[in-house]
Amino acid sequence: MIIRDAVEADLPAIVEIYNATVPTRMVTAELEPTTVEARLAWFREHSPEQYPFWVAELDGRVIGWLDFKKFLPRGAYRGTAEISVYVDEEFRHRGVGQRLLEHAIARAPSLGITALVGLIFGHNEPSLKLFQRLSFERWAFLPRVAQLDGVERDLVVMGQHCPARSPAIAKSRVQSQTANHFNDSLNLMHTLMEYRQEPIHSKLLKIRDKYSMLHLDVLILIYHFAKICSGNILEIGAFVGGATIAAAFGVRDSGTRKKIIAIEPGGSVKHKRLGTRNIFRDLERNLARQRVSELVTTIKGRSFDPTTISAVNEMLGADKVGLLILDADAAKRRDIECYRERFADGCWMVIDDYYGADANAKITPSRADIDSLTTAGCLQALGFYGWSTWVGRWRGPQR
Ligand SMILES: C[S@@+](CC[C@H](N)C(=O)[O-])C[C@H]1O[C@@H](n2cnc3c(N)ncnc32)[C@H](O)[C@@H]1O
Numbered sequence: 001m002i003i004r005d006a007v008e009a010d011l012p013a014i015v016e017i018y019n020a021t022v023p024t025r026m027v028t029a030e031l032e033p034t035t036v037e038a039r040l041a042w043f044r045e046h047s048p049e050q051y052p053f054w055v056a057e058l059d060g061r062v063i064g065w066l067d068f069k070k071f072l073p074r075g076a077y078r079g080t081a082e083i084s085v086y087v088d089e090e091f092r093h094r095g096v097g098q099r100l101l102e103h104a105i106a107r108a109p110s111l112g113i114t115a116l117v118g119l120i121f122g123h124n125e126p127s128l129k130l131f132q133r134l135s136f137e138r139w140a141f142l143p144r145v146a147q148l149d150g151v152e153r154d155l156v157v158m159g160q161h162c163p164a165r166s167p168a169i170a171k172s173r174v175q176s177q178t179a180n181h182f183n184d185s186l187n188l189m190h191t192l193m194e195y196r197q198e199p200i201h202s203k204l205l206k207i208r209d210k211y212s213m214l215h216l217d218v219l220i221l222i223y224h225f226a227k228i229c230s231g232n233i234l235e236i237g238a239f240v241g242g243a244t245i246a247a248a249f250g251v252r253d254s255g256t257r258k259k260i261i262a263i264e265p266g267g268s269v270k271h272k273r274l275g276t277r278n279i280f281r282d283l284e285r286n287l288a289r290q291r292v293s294e295l296v297t298t299i300k301g302r303s304f305d306p307t308t309i310s311a312v313n314e315m316l317g318a319d320k321v322g323l324l325i326l327d328a329d330a331a332k333r334r335d336i337e338c339y340r341e342r343f344a345d346g347c348w349m350v351i352d353d354y355y356g357a358d359a360n361a362k363i364t365p366s367r368a369d370i371d372s373l374t375t376a377g378c379l380q381a382l383g384f385y386g387w388s389t390w391v392g393r394w395r396g397p398q399r
Pocket of ligand 1: 304
């Protein structure tokens with residue numbers, strides 16, 4: 001089972017799990033089933049950085065979910081979040097809710113949350129026990145505040161303080177951040193393995209053979225990030241479209257509208273498998289062949305040309321970039337500086353040319369740029385994949 005950020009394409013499964021609990025009168029105070037349309041605005045209020053919405057996924061199926069929301073709107077309650085957890089009927093009593101709650105407790109400090117509360121009906125014994133097992137305490141009891149089919153029901157507020165920012169527990173906070181980081185890296189490896197059993201694996205293998213210099217694992221991760229990211233996708237150095245097509249497939253499978261902007265100056269390349277006399281023409285032709293042209297906006301130019309930067313800004317408008325694919329020349333820092341204002345916090349980043357023979361003039365400066373941005377806390381490494389690709393997230397200051 002993996003826990004990942006929910007995307008809009010998960011909403012039908014999320015609503016189905018939720019609706020199954022309505023007639024039980026045990027879990028939710030909602031009296032009628034809801035719909036995907038009615039829940040869209042609520043879903044969009046979440047953000048991975050502050051009020052995340054996670055799903056538990058098993059064999060590609062959503063089997064549970066957990067969301068964070070504001071406990072109360074006033075500023076003083078900013079650090080307190082309310083969490084709700086729902087598990088598919090078929091998968092109850094298998095530890096799914098516990099895994100989701102443990103994940104929430106572990107991640108709370110890095111989300112700036114200092115207290116978690118769960119609002120649970122007094123007659124929902126299984127949920128009360130689950131929260132107690134995970135060190136939640138009974139903080140409030142509101143007698144007979146709910147009317148369910150003519151029966152008055154009590155509400156219990158279960159709460160738990162998360163490690164505060166005092167020096168005494170700063171160490172445990174750092175430890176929990178390290179544990180989260182480690183978990184995120186492992187989840188990524190796990191996700192990649194899971195894709196090996198999916199049809200997209202062989203589909204991307206063909207794309208790689210025809211159009212890409214990147215390793216298949218990297219294309220799969222690009223597909224995955226494009227599918228799950230919130231925000232748009234910016235690619236620098238599209239070449240003849242291998243990574244662009246992988247991202248487009250991910251966007252299509254996400255069921256969500258996301259812009260893909262691919263920058264490529266064109267030219268020619270001598271290469272045994274992928275040689276071309278006209279990179280840009282082949283890029284456009286390949287996007288058309290794979291029927292993804294309408295999902296991608298190509299920009300003919302170099303990443304740092306002022307005209308390219310303003311074209312990207314114009315296309316993005318107020319929107320952020322949720323995935324950066326950077327595989328151009330050695331000047332990684334230059335390209336990141338050109339677009340850093342546009343990156344969402346946590347923007348997924350796939351940056352090539354981190355490993356390779358020392359003789360390769362691209363590797364040493366590329367790696368130096370990535371390492372210095374990582375040391376400065378702007379980049380968070382989550383792993384190294386394929387032949388030479390660095391994978392991680394943007395953690396630079398948000399202005
Ligand atoms: C290694 S290839 C990219 C391979 C591609 N990611 C794939 O899946 O096969 C690098 C590409 O970056 C382009 N490039 C080089 N400098 C660039 C720049 N400043 N801005 C945008 N693209 C650039 C090159 O023309 C070349 O097509």
